[in-house]
Every structure is written in C-alpha cells, then in structure tokens.
Amino acid sequence: MGVFIHPLTDWGFKKIFGDKELLMDFLNSLLEGERVITELEYLNTEQLSEEYDGRRTVYDLYCKTDTGEYIIVEMQNRQQTYFKDRALYYMAKSVVQQAKKGNEWQFKLTAVYGVYFVNFLLDKNDANEYFCKDIAMIDKHTGKVFNNKFRQIYIELPRFMKSEADCNNFLEYWIYNLVNMNKLKEISFKDRKAIFDRLEQVASQANLTAEERARLEEEWKNYNDFFSTIDFAREEGAQKKNLENAQNLKKLGVSTEIIMQATGLTLEEIEKL
Numbered sequence: 001m002g003v004f005i006h007p008l009t010d011w012g013f014k015k016i017f018g019d020k021e022l023l024m025d026f027l028n029s030l031l032e033g034e035r036v037i038t039e040l041e042y043l044n045t046e047q048l049s050e051e052y053d054g055r056r057t058v059y060d061l062y063c064k065t066d067t068g069e070y071i072i073v074e075m076q077n078r079q080q081t082y083f084k085d086r087a088l089y090y091m092a093k094s095v096v097q098q099a100k101k102g103n104e105w106q107f108k109l110t111a112v113y114g115v116y117f118v119n120f121l122l123d124k125n126d127a128n129e130y131f132c133k134d135i136a137m138i139d140k141h142t143g144k145v146f147n148n149k150f151r152q153i154y155i156e157l158p159r160f161m162k163s164e165a166d167c168n169n170f171l172e173y174w175i176y177n178l179v180n181m182n183k184l185k186e187i188s189f190k191d192r193k194a195i196f197d198r199l200e201q202v203a204s205q206a207n208l209t210a211e212e213r214a215r216l217e218e219e220w221k222n223y224n225d226f227f228s229t230i231d232f233a234r235e236e237g238a239q240k241k242n243l244e245n246a247q248n249l250k251k252l253g254v255s256t257e258i259i260m261q262a263t264g265l266t267l268e269e270i271e272k273l
Contacts, residue, residue, distance in 0.1 A: 004203040006182045008119055008157070009219040010060070012203075013075040015212075017061055018042075019202050025195040027071065029170035030115065030132075030153065039066035059090065069111045070094050079120040087114055087152060095150070114152045117178075121158055131159035131175065164188050247273045 005012040017023045024037050031037075045059045061073040072090060080086060091114045098109055122133070135152040138145055160175050167176050173189040177199065181187075187200040201207060208216065242263040250259060250273055259270055 002182045003185055003205060004181045004187075004200075005205060005208070005216055006219075007178045007203070008075065008077060008117075009216075010075065011215050011219045013117070014060060016199070016203055017073060019198070022195065022199055022202060023061070023063070023073070025193075026174050027115070029174050032170060035067075037065050040064070040071075043070075062094075069113060071113045071115060073115045073117075075117045075119075077119045083118070084122065087116055087154075090114065091150065091152065109149045111149045111151065115155070116153070117155045117157060119157050121156055122154060129159055131156050132171070243269070243273065246270055 005015060007013055007016050017026065020040050020042070024040050027037055027040075041064045043062045043064055045062045059072050060075055063071050063073070065071065072094060074087075074090075076083065091112050094112045095109060099105065133152075133154040133156065135154070136145055137147045137150050155175065157175070157179055160172075160179050162172060162176060164176060167173055167189070170193060173193060173196070177184070177187055177189070177196065181203060187196045187203070190196045190200065205213065205216070242265055246259050246263045246265050246269075250256075250270065256267060256270055259265065260267065263270075
C-alpha cells in the first residue's frame with residue numbers, strides 16, 4: 001500500500017466520501033454549471049423493503065441536499081449482469097418512499113440522483129470513450145429534458161486514461177486523484193482547488209487510527225484477492241481455448257510449428273494432445 005488509502009475499496013470510499021465537505025465538493029464538480037450544493041444531510045443507508053420478499057435496499061451513501069434532492073452514491077467493483085437494472089431499482093425505491101398517505105398528496109416529487117462509480121465497463125462495445133455517462137429522462141425527438149426528477153450518472157473508472165497534465169476541469173481533477181491515489185506521493189491539483197488539501201488529510205494513512213489501519217489492510221487484501229481471481233480465471237479460460245484450437249488444428253493435419261505460432265503453446269503441450 002502507498003501513502004494514501006485506496007478509495008476504490010468499500011471502506012476507503014466511505015472514509016473519503018463520508019466526509020461531508022469532500023462529498024459536497026465532488027458533487028458540485030460533477031454538477032458544475034447547473035447548481036451549487038451548500039449543505040448535505042447523510043441519511044440511513046439501509047432501507048427495508050415493503051414488498052413481499054422483505055429484501056433490504058442498502059446504499060453505500062445516501063444523502064439529502066439543502067434543497068431537498070436525494071442523492072445515492074455508490075462504488076461498484078464487481079461487474080453484475082443486471083447492474084443498470086439494480087441501479088434503476090434502487091433509485092425507484094427512493095422515489096416511491098416519497099409518497100405520503102392521504103388524498104392531499106398530489107404526487108409532487110423531489111429529484112433523485114444516482115451517482116455510480118463503476119470499476120468496469122458498462123458496455124465493452126460502446127465506442128464512446130468518455131468516462132462519464134449522464135442519463136436523464138429526455139424527449140427522443142427534441143433532446144430536451146422531459147422530467148428532471150430522475151438522473152443517473154455513471155463514472156466508468158477504466159475509461160479514465162488522462163494524465164495529470166491533460167486534466168482540465170474540477171471533475172477530472174477529482175477522478176485523476178481517485179484513480180491514482182494508491183500510487184500518489186501527494187494529492188494533485190492542490191494549487192488549483194483548496195479542497196484537495198482536505199482530501200490529502202482525510203486520505204493519508206498516517207492519520208489513521210490503529211483500528212482504521214487494520215480495517216484498511218483487510219479490505220486491501222480482499223480487493224487484491226478479488227482482482228487476482230478474475231485475472232486467473234481469464235488466463236485459465238484463454239489457455240483452455242488455446243488447447244481446444246490446437247487439438248482441432250492437429251486433427252486437420254496442420255504442422256506442429258504452425259500450431260505453436262497460432263496458439264502460443266509449447267511443443268510439449270501440443271504433443272500431449
């Protein structure tokens with residue numbers, strides 16, 4: 001581990017964005033030019049479902065702005081088949097919970113934002129290489145916002161490839177620091193945005209208690225084990241495919257030399273087939 005905590009682990013993410021000043025600044029950078037959040041209230045992250053199955057909805061961070069909007073903030077490392085549906089469901093729950101009993105309620109809703117950091121690609125075939133997907137309810141024909149009460153923002157961290165010198169706005173400053181924090185000796189862009197002094201203080205391992213350090217080390221191990229398992233599975237899958245291809249080529253009478261070139265297998269591996 002480096003100088004700072006790893007912000008992509010569950011504990012590290014909540015440590016950083018559990019700091020109200022840091023979260024407000026990040027959200028204001030994300031929504032720059034639209035509005036300025038001046039206060040946040042952290043809400044209970046666990047919401048008990050009222051449906052028959054009794055399943056709970058648990059957010060990483062759930063908060064309410066000074067003007068009443070609800071914001072869900074989540075970090076997702078594990079790719080899920082229906083992650084976009086899950087995100088939609090969680091946001092829908094936040095909408096439904098605004099209902100008030102009685103006939104006097106006229107269905108007036110407060111906006112709900114879902115901000116999702118994802119450490120994988122939502123669509124590998126998507127040619128759009130911009131790291132931030134901003135999803136709103138719009139009219140397909142005019143492109144105008146139809147209803148501003150429902151907004152999803154996905155930050156695909158693997159798509160962020162910018163160097164420090166290439167970053168040119170507050171959001172990119174934030175994402176650069178988060179993506180590279182485990183390698184940095186000091187937080188970047190402190191001369192351009194004062195909040196990064198606070199980020200350096202909150203994220204510094206030197207400022208952790210013994211209990212926090214133990215928790216960090218446990219989460220860091222789990223984080224590395226998870227991605228090591230994925231890499232191993234990919235390598236195993238690729239090796240299995242190469243063996244199958246080599247076996248098929250061998251049946252067709254293709255020379256061993258060509259099979260070696262085509263599959264990357266050794267002579268010994270091919271002879272065992």
